Amino acid sequence: MAANPQKLKKVKEFGRRDILMSMALVPDSPRLLAGSFDFNVYEFDFEAEKPEQPKRELKGHRSYVTGVALTESHIVTASYDRHMIWWDRESGEQTKRVRAHDKWLRGVEVSPDGKTLASVADDMVARLWDAKTGKPLHELRDHKPMTPHHYPSMLFCCAFSPDGNVLATGDKVGQVCLWDVKTGKLIKTVESPKCYTWDPRQRRHSIGGIRSLAFSPDGKTLAVGGMDQVGNIDHLGGKARFELFDWQNGKSVHDYQADKFKGLVEHMAFSPDGKWLALGGGDNGGLLIFFDLETKKEIKTEKAPMHIHEFAFSADHETLYAVGHNKIALYELKD
Amino acid sequence: MSSAKRKTFCGSPEHTLSRRAFLGAAAGVAAAPIAADMTQLDVLQESALAGELKKRQKHCILLWLAGGASQLETWDPKPGVETGGPFDKIKTNVPGTHISELLPKMSRRMDKTCIIRSLNTRDGGHGGGAQLMMRGRKDEPNLVYPDLGAVLAKELGRADSKVPDYVEFYSQTEGRSSARLTPGFLGARYAPVKLYEQMSPPNMSLPKSVDADDHAARAHLRDFMSRRFAAGRKSSALESHADAYARITGLMSSRDLFDIEKESKQARLRYGPSQFGQQALMARRMVEAGVPFVRVSRAWWDSHGQNFETHLELVSELDHVMSTLLDDLDERGLLKHTLVITLGEFGRTPRINASLGRDHFATAWSCSLSGCGIVGGAVYGKTDAKGEKVVDGEIGAGELFATIYEALGIKHDKEYHVGSRPIPLVNPGIKPVRDVLT
Incomplete structure (x- = not known):
């Protein structure tokens, strides 16, 4: 059986008091680790009698937990408190705590082989780390610290290519940098400026930025997610948006704006065969969109029960786990 | 101190500080809590006097x-x-x-x-x-x-x-x-x-067709006619009218304030x-x-x-x-x-x-x-x-x-x-x- 987005169906939904900002699925298990705005990391077991009750809590951060990554031996978390913490996967004990950046960490990702971690933060630096030892490997600097309008910029997200050789990083004003993971050298930049709305007149500040990145399974296409230009920047009122790049040639190959949904595309994932792309995010409400990359049409759109901050598929892609504002939701995509 | 080099508010030579102007302005300070118009602001360049003024107004x-x-x-x-x-x-x-x-x-x-x-x-x-x-x-x-x-x-x-x-x-x-x-x-x-x-407010400068002398003459004529019209009349509207002109004239003399x-x-x-x-x-x-x-x-x-x-x-x-x-x-x-x-x-x-x-x-x-x-x-x-x-x-x-x-x-x-x-x-x-x- 293959995952079929057209069969998308919500099967469970759990209410929570907190906002879950990040997550990682434990491979080959019904368990999920989620980073919360209450500074904790929670582990949920969806086969437990009361799956809504966390199986364990990891306490150690001092601000929102915005990134969760799993290595062979550790849970690695990133937070606005500027720290990364390595937790033993079995015992939940902290084994390493590092002040990783000078400003908010926006996320942490693990390479496909599990050996390298990448962190991004509002100090506009991306860092590569040895996943096992926590040793810093490279410091990646090219994103500008200030926007063209003299305000602090932000570095929201990163993604490894499927072969683990390239890291993409995306910032507030729409610049994507592509880095050679082995050398730490900048390979290429691409621009998606529509993600950034600067209102020079009516409200005189900005909103938006690149909020999600994903490589296609063949590594040739890079999806860049965010929100289209906004009229009223008081709200997440722009159309949910992503842009596809043939990144090696620096070419934009498709630009999508959702007709039905407004808000940020907070997370994206390609199907294993590269035929569709899943998007999650939202404004005050939530969105899930499945997009056919051959026909360039929506396969399925779904109003999610909450603004989704992150989601992940089970190994067979037949179950989707999403976390976000006050909720966890599970969907099935079984044919 | 060379008066030619002294920085004045509007930069005009007429407003550089002479001894007479200083004494006159100082007397003004004694009588008034703040500068009455922008010409007096030249005096603000003088630190002692400026200090005296600053103490007076909130x-x-x-x-x-x-x-x-x-x-x-x-x-x-x-x-x-x-x-x-x-x-x-x-x-x-x-x-x-x-x-x-x-x-x-x-x-x-x-x-x-x-x-x-x-x-x-x-x-x-x-x-x-x-x-x-x-x-x-x-x-x-x-x-x-x-x-x-x-x-x-x-x-x-x-x-x-x-x-x-x-x-x-x-x-x-x-x-x-x-x-x-x-x-x-x-x-x-x-x-x-x-x-x-x-x-700065719009229209702070005179139109090209009106020079300063012409502007002053017009103001004088308007003032003369207003006074004649107001003679024997008691009206807050008339006072307000004259006051508005005086304030506009003051604003125009203050253009450097907005620069x-x-x-x-x-x-x-x-x-x-x-x-x-x-x-x-x-x-x-x-x-x-x-x-x-x-x-x-x-x-x-x-x-x-x-x-x-x-x-x-x-x-x-x-x-x-x-x-x-x-x-x-x-x-x-x-x-x-x-x-x-x-x-x-x-x-x-x-x-x-x-x-x-x-x-x-x-x-x-x-x-x-x-x-x-x-x-x-x-x-x-x-x-x-x-x-x-x-x-x-x-x-x-x-x-x-x-x-x-x-x-x-x-x-x-x-x-x-x-x-x-x-x-x-x-x-x-x-x-x-x-x-x-x-």
Whole structure:
């Protein structure tokens, strides 16, 4: 059986008091680790009698937990408190705590082989780390610290290519940098400026930025997610948006704006065969969109029960786990 | 000292300081609390005399945070609770006082600033909230109260001053109409000079077809005819008409006041590249020249979505601009005579919405007062652990206004009259917050 987005169906939904900002699925298990705005990391077991009750809590951060990554031996978390913490996967004990950046960490990702971690933060630096030892490997600097309008910029997200050789990083004003993971050298930049709305007149500040990145399974296409230009920047009122790049040639190959949904595309994932792309995010409400990359049409759109901050598929892609504002939701995509 | 090299306000040789001009102006100082027109401002270049002038007049600069800044991301941080948001609190140079980490520069200047953390103003609408927080009370059906600037223009300005009494910067368009200023029952004499589209009022220069002599001759003729017409007549409209001409003439002679290019490059760089920063510099320039009240509006803080990113931008800017302004005023000996206020129409909800925004909240929010008449380092009032309600020292707009008036040396229970009806500056029974007043 293959995952079929057209069969998308919500099967469970759990209410929570907190906002879950990040997550990682434990491979080959019904368990999920989620980073919360209450500074904790929670582990949920969806086969437990009361799956809504966390199986364990990891306490150690001092601000929102915005990134969760799993290595062979550790849970690695990133937070606005500027720290990364390595937790033993079995015992939940902290084994390493590092002040990783000078400003908010926006996320942490693990390479496909599990050996390298990448962190991004509002100090506009991306860092590569040895996943096992926590040793810093490279410091990646090219994103500008200030926007063209003299305000602090932000570095929201990163993604490894499927072969683990390239890291993409995306910032507030729409610049994507592509880095050679082995050398730490900048390979290429691409621009998606529509993600950034600067209102020079009516409200005189900005909103938006690149909020999600994903490589296609063949590594040739890079999806860049965010929100289209906004009229009223008081709200997440722009159309949910992503842009596809043939990144090696620096070419934009498709630009999508959702007709039905407004808000940020907070997370994206390609199907294993590269035929569709899943998007999650939202404004005050939530969105899930499945997009056919051959026909360039929506396969399925779904109003999610909450603004989704992150989601992940089970190994067979037949179950989707999403976390976000006050909720966890599970969907099935079984044919 | 060579008079040719001396820097004058307008730069004209006629306005360089001669011994006679100095003595004449000095005599003027003895008789009048502030410069009567911009020609006297040349005298401000002389430090002793400037110092004498500065001691006499009080001023107010209102940094109007239009749209509603979050108290939790500025003056009343609550890190570690579900309403607190992601920003940490930092120590200040006042032991025991913490403010948001977004205000690192202000954290080193809190000894000059008082925080009020206990505003409960009960109006969470932009229009109603802005009117309330600019007038200190709600209008009555048949009575429009003057706003803060109009009252201070009347109380701190000088009747024959040709320098504007009341200047407003509001360059963004959002909220401009809801925060509209009014002199209310004080009348148009105390309406602000509005600087929306540019830094100076339009038509400050003579048209090309009219030279200065021609302009003076026309003014003389108009004055002659007005006096003849007014002879034997008693009308406030006639007086107002003549007064308006006199003020326009004064404004036109003040054109250098509105020219930011007259400030040094160093001063402009110091305030930073933002529009807000440059307007704050202009406010300092105006206060130094004798303008009693300047509102510098910075819209738009209405962060229903992405509150934290918005505040990262706007509070960082506020931190730089406000700290620079306080330093600059202090270095020029003006801070102890100038009250700097940060205020908006309300604060923002402790609850964080699904767009990671905060909504309107008038129940428990904060403002700051720095400088003139204020106990630096004071913190007045307290909110509960989540910032949801005031638990100590609750005050409304009236008490805040009474405090502002007293800080500027104006009795809060002073009365005006509308017809025969006495109208106190604040509603009867309202008291200032004495704890924060020197």
